[in-house]
Amino acid sequence: MTSDLRRQLILSAAKRCFARNGFAGTTTKSVAAAAAISEGLLFKHFPSKAALYAEILAEECEADPDLAHLLGQEPSTATLVELVEGMVGHFMRLRDAPDQEEAQRMRLMVTSHLDDGEFARLLYDKVGKLIGPTFAASLDRAIAAGEATRIGDEPLNLFWFAHHTVLMGALTQLPATPCLPYGDATAAERQLCQFILRGIGLTEAAISTHLGRQPSPSAGPSVTAESA
Amino acid sequence: MTSDLRRQLILSAAKRCFARNGFAGTTTKSVAAAAAISEGLLFKHFPSKAALYAEILAEECEADPDLAHLLGQEPSTATLVELVEGMVGHFMRLRDAPDQEEAQRMRLMVTSHLDDGEFARLLYDKVGKLIGPTFAASLDRAIAAGEATRIGDEPLNLFWFAHHTVLMGALTQLPATPCLPYGDATAAERQLCQFILRGIGLTEAAISTHLGRQPSPSAGPSVTAESA
DNA sequence: GGGTCGTGAGTAATCACTCACTTTACCAAA
């Protein structure tokens, strides 16, 4: 097997382990087992456990799951409802997704807060710089159209509030720790969308007009009512 | 020293350690050092590291910081604005609090999600049963008074959304990992209150009428504009 | 002087990490 492919397989396996057990709770032995290689080979590809973790965090920093779904569409035309619906829909879909990789990314984002504060700062800085202009622009457009009220002087804070709600909400729903009974999934998704949209200042009229129109083909709220 | 007092000192020290480093990241040696005792004595009081952790989590379960501030006042008369202001004010005060114990409790609540999913479920169940009726009643009163719109069929979900926002917001502001720049603290606190109050359905009129009146003498938003 | 409080050296297991070694992949000369 080529070195690059092996590297990627190790990173993928390690991401799974770190997301599930945190940095301290993960052993290099378990990572090697998850990657189906010997422990020695692991250290041929990465100089240390910490370096492996740092590389995974840096990778996550570039590919924030929420962010990818938020910015997957044309930034200048996306409305707030589209943005929030995409974010919440993505989070809700994690529960029933066959591939749990993104779910693990969520956990990883939270664990990074506790394992490595310095990285978390870097992540917030980076994500903020990326999403900030788009979110602020969408909010400004909504305010100009009379569809939203301006709340506070820091529009980006509103995005973080929403981000936190989604992140922790996802954490409570992931299979490993489904500790919070939201009830009907579709209803809860709509409720969360409304919570966030109202929170960031959208008017009731604008929400009831635009919510649930599934305008974005890539990350729309195309959930079915099949889940428990 | 009496056995009970020593026990409490160990619990307090251990809580600090677990909150900072999680379960796997905390060593019994470090706990003993933090409690200024030998490692042997620690195991005279607690049969295992896991048992010590479980007892701390169970204790937290009984004394959720948000919850204590929410229910500290008369449940039947507290308005939604008072409840949310108390919760957010408490969270904002963590940053500048000389005693960091409550801040560590916040971290502990989040780490428990990852270290012990079963406990997290128990915690949510317990907190939900305690806060549920109070929150739902306050919300019903506000709706009846025409001060709020009903959003969804599960009023408790709205509380969890708020809880998550506060919890993660606090995590990003704690001294060990102040990774998110909210800007002016007073403005951010007001912004967060508005975000949550709007999110749970309060009307713009009700918010602007009641927000910032500091009606609760125990846990009101009596922050000064001194922080950065 | 029995009983609790407290210690610190000790245990086996596990940790991150290393190293001597074998296997595989690849390519050119015969």
Next chain:
DNA sequence: TTTGGTAAAGTGAGTGATTACTCACGACCC
């Protein structure tokens, strides 16, 4: 096609340090 050389891919037993936890023993108390 076969042969031989070589470097990378891969292994697994082994390293000292650290882990959770124990135990024999001393210090203080009523």
